Amino acid sequence: MTPESIKKFVIVGGGTAGWIAAATLGNIFRHSEVEIELVESDDIGVIGVGEATIPPLLTILESLGIDLVDFIKHTQASFKLGIQFDDWHTIGEGYFHPFGTLGRSIDGHDFFQCWLKSKAEGDDTPLMAHSPEAVLAQQGRFFLPFEAQGTPLASTTFALHLDAVLAGKYLRKFAEKSGVKRTEGLVESVSRSDKGLIKSVTLQSGVEIAGDFFIDCSGFKGLLIEEALETGYEDWSEFLPCNRAVTVQTENMGDTTPYTIATARAAGWTWRIPLQHRTGNGYVFCDKYCSDEEAIETLLSSIEGQPLTEPRVIPFTTGVRHKAWNQNCLALGLAQGFLEPLESTAIHLVSKSLALFVRLFPTAECDTQLSDEFNRRVRQDYEEIRDFLVLHYCTTQRDDTPFWRWCQQMELPVKLKAKLDLFKVHGGLIPGTEELFQPTSWYAVFDGMGVEPVGYNPTLDAIDYHKLKQSLHSGKTAIQTSAATQPSHDEFLRTYCPAPKI
């Protein structure tokens, strides 16, 4: 007998995760009989943070057929070329983590190795002089790479800063157009079959919504995955101890930077995310070293414009659900897990999980071979990102507060330790094919945090150094020259995609 196919999806939660899921599934099934219903409660509302993204967001928009300019205008978005990290290594020092790749290989040799060799020969050109994103960011400029063909800027990679609430509204409209049904109401109970599968959710109004497959996008509490299925959560506070954030929105001051700023503070770090209509700010901190009152004071004394909202404290626990897919329930967004927003990875994890789910798409019976493989890969993604985040902390030279002293002596995750040890020999990194953070990202943080390998790969001694030096010099000059002719980020926003005043 052929297994039954899924005829109805029920999505619980209408935050960014819920509406990305609805838009994605709605788009896939728009010409079919498959029903998709999303339930959300206006009384509970959405978390409303999550304003910095990474480049894969553009791929999602493209795959949904969403026009970039239209999306930017409706979400008050600005462009993002990477993240400026200040005061992480020592107070007063900063570095840039750009999107994209660094330089080009020379005679088949990895670019980073060529740069290391040149450095060993006495060349003091900073690594970031070879990144189009870093150079554009430093100059406060922006230009669309596909309009810069034939220049070194053609490979520029970018993402967006966006208003999370407006993005949710935009995706809702998109999903509803493709046939997704939205129901407003508070889910009060969940009923399960004899086999333990979820059968339906019942709203406070008494309405029962049945389905074959349930997507839990209900936020941190995990209404289905945890409260109903008791899946369990793995706490990673031992590696990433920050467990609270305070946020405030401010009016814009000065130029809109085409990058996020992440500044290390006494017990964590603050973010600054500029949008077209306002700036988002927050302080991610650890309550063992800082009270809410101190965190609010730190944040308010670091902001530039007038506050537009009252400070809001959000508690969280870093970690991941034991199974992101359990029986006929898939958890996405905050219901799936949480890694602090230092590298803006949460929205990406929602869409990556959805893409993987579609590749491993189940029948109504929910074969565990599919969910096991899904869970293995999701965990791998979380671990990879966790390790990359830990790298930002554990390599600090700051010892001015108990928080930073703890970071210096923390126990490292095993794979991160192995990666660091390997890098220190001669700068080697072996990336996994599906890893989000490719070597450029690791090199940027290693370099910015002063982690240096003892030497370079000895095969570089076989290269003609004069030729290598010339090649590095011409690459760097070409980036500088092309970047200098591009418009400022604000000018580009004004001419290409100005958002309406709100």
Ligand SMILES: Cc1cc2nc3c(=O)[nH]c(=O)nc-3n(C[C@H](O)[C@H](O)[C@H](O)COP(=O)(O)OP(=O)(O)OC[C@H]3O[C@@H](n4cnc5c(N)ncnc54)[C@H](O)[C@@H]3O)c2cc1C
């Ligand atoms: C401090 C902080 C900063 C962040 N910054 C970033 C960032 O820069 N970049 C990034 O990518 N991500 C960031 N994130 C993560 C990002 O905010 C979330 O991943 C994203 O918003 C998705 O949230 P969500 O949809 O899972 O949950 P939520 O937005 O909390 O939505 C939950 C939904 O469930 C509904 N709901 C809950 N209970 C019920 C019920 N009983 N009945 C009916 N409906 C219910 C609610 O009404 C709501 O619609 C950040 C998170 C935090 C905490």
